[in-house]
Amino acid sequence: MRIRPIARDDLDGLQVLARQTGVGFTSLPDNREFLAGKIEAAACAFEERVPVDDRLYFFVLEDESNGELAGCCAIEGQVGKGVPFYNYRLGKLAHSSVQLELHRTFETLFLSSDHTGDAEVCSLFLRPEYRGRELRHLRNGALLSKARWLFIAQFRDRFPEKVLAEMRGVFDEDNKSPFWESLGKHFFPMDFSEADRLTGLGRKSFIGELMPKFPLYTTFMSADARACIGQVHRDTRPALEMLKKEGLRWEGYIDIFDGGPTVEAYIDEVQAVCHSRLCQVEVSKQLVASEERRWLAATTDMKNFYAAWVGRGPSDDQIIVVSEAEAQQLQVSTGDTLRLLET
Numbered sequence: 001m002r003i004r005p006i007a008r009d010d011l012d013g014l015q016v017l018a019r020q021t022g023v024g025f026t027s028l029p030d031n032r033e034f035l036a037g038k039i040e041a042a043a044c045a046f047e048e049r050v051p052v053d054d055r056l057y058f059f060v061l062e063d064e065s066n067g068e069l070a071g072c073c074a075i076e077g078q079v080g081k082g083v084p085f086y087n088y089r090l091g092k093l094a095h096s097s098v099q100l101e102l103h104r105t106f107e108t109l110f111l112s113s114d115h116t117g118d119a120e121v122c123s124l125f126l127r128p129e130y131r132g133r134e135l136r137h138l139r140n141g142a143l144l145s146k147a148r149w150l151f152i153a154q155f156r157d158r159f160p161e162k163v164l165a166e167m168r169g170v171f172d173e174d175n176k177s178p179f180w181e182s183l184g185k186h187f188f189p190m191d192f193s194e195a196d197r198l199t200g201l202g203r204k205s206f207i208g209e210l211m212p213k214f215p216l217y218t219t220f221m222s223a224d225a226r227a228c229i230g231q232v233h234r235d236t237r238p239a240l241e242m243l244k245k246e247g248l249r250w251e252g253y254i255d256i257f258d259g260g261p262t263v264e265a266y267i268d269e270v271q272a273v274c275h276s277r278l279c280q281v282e283v284s285k286q287l288v289a290s291e292e293r294r295w296l297a298a299t300t301d302m303k304n305f306y307a308a309w310v311g312r313g314p315s316d317d318q319i320i321v322v323s324e325a326e327a328q329q330l331q332v333s334t335g336d337t338l339r340l341l342e343t
Ligand SMILES: CC(C)(COP(=O)(O)OP(=O)(O)OC[C@H]1O[C@@H](n2cnc3c(N)ncnc32)[C@H](O)[C@@H]1OP(=O)(O)O)[C@@H](O)C(=O)NCCC(=O)NCCSC(=O)CCC(=O)O
Pocket: 073, 074, 121, 122, 123, 124, 125, 126, 127, 130, 131, 132, 133, 136, 139, 140, 141, 142, 144, 145, 165, 166, 167, 168, 233, 235, 236, 237, 238, 239, 241, 242, 243
């Protein structure tokens, strides 16, 4: 399994992924024209033909045994440049009457564009048959999620100070979002899935304009909607855990539609960005394959960015010995450089 930039002939494979993502996975609507545009935008980003603040780096996880796409992940260079990037910030309003000796604090939602200019990790999806559970030792999900930090560390100057991730919120058995039913629906009379589809197609700002702009007291929302604030969809829990381990934190911002948390960090404080390091490659003919999945390696060329597990770590003198198969997978030879991360 290896990560590589998406290519122009991946459209069919990407559409297979888009059909499986399910409710609330905003950024991959099943719309062929839209997906083709995404691929084209990504190709231009990896070729560095667009300004850094307008880049979408979109990667796929390739199963080399059959050539199929097993999953995908992406990094937005900066959010909120073209269209506003809205969140609600969870805050408090204190009401107090000295005469009556009544002091009460109310949970309140404030519409914000505070994340304008930050980078975003997004679109993390792995086909169910490649996920953990029985296959935990393969760590495909971790490869997908973490390879992006090696990319950001390598091309640090292309990214801003902060990074965020918007996590999918809670949906019930009927794929309904209690948060949307209690809030968004009153202002935008359609189902969540339709609002989410329009958002994915890039019309979030249009919908955001129609959402309430004044502080909202959550007191007026249903109890099950309030219970969704800052909570994630069950299939999103591993994604959130991995980001938390890297140091991303929930600072009280939530999605305006489903109440899912936005987590964030200063890029230079992300564990994987701090701890990855460059090593020189030595290809060994004698090396036997290792099943260990502790060391993640990535190449250092943007257009030919590949990432995969390698069976061992570097030696003290910063040499990474790889087998011929690993060298071929990462397209490196003796004397080249790899970025390594222990995880
Ligand atoms: C998110 C992934 C790709 C993760 O893949 P897997 O399910 O195979 O993950 P995994 O290997 O089983 O687990 C990954 C790590 O999470 C830990 N883990 C797993 N399940 C857990 C749980 N219930 N609670 C706490 N931790 C858990 C594991 O120990 C492991 O860490 P170690 O290996 O370190 O031990 C997948 O579940 C998926 O496609 N989900 C559906 C789509 C989705 O909701 N995507 C996120 C949307 S939100 C988004 O895209 C933004 C976020 C982003 O881009 O990163």
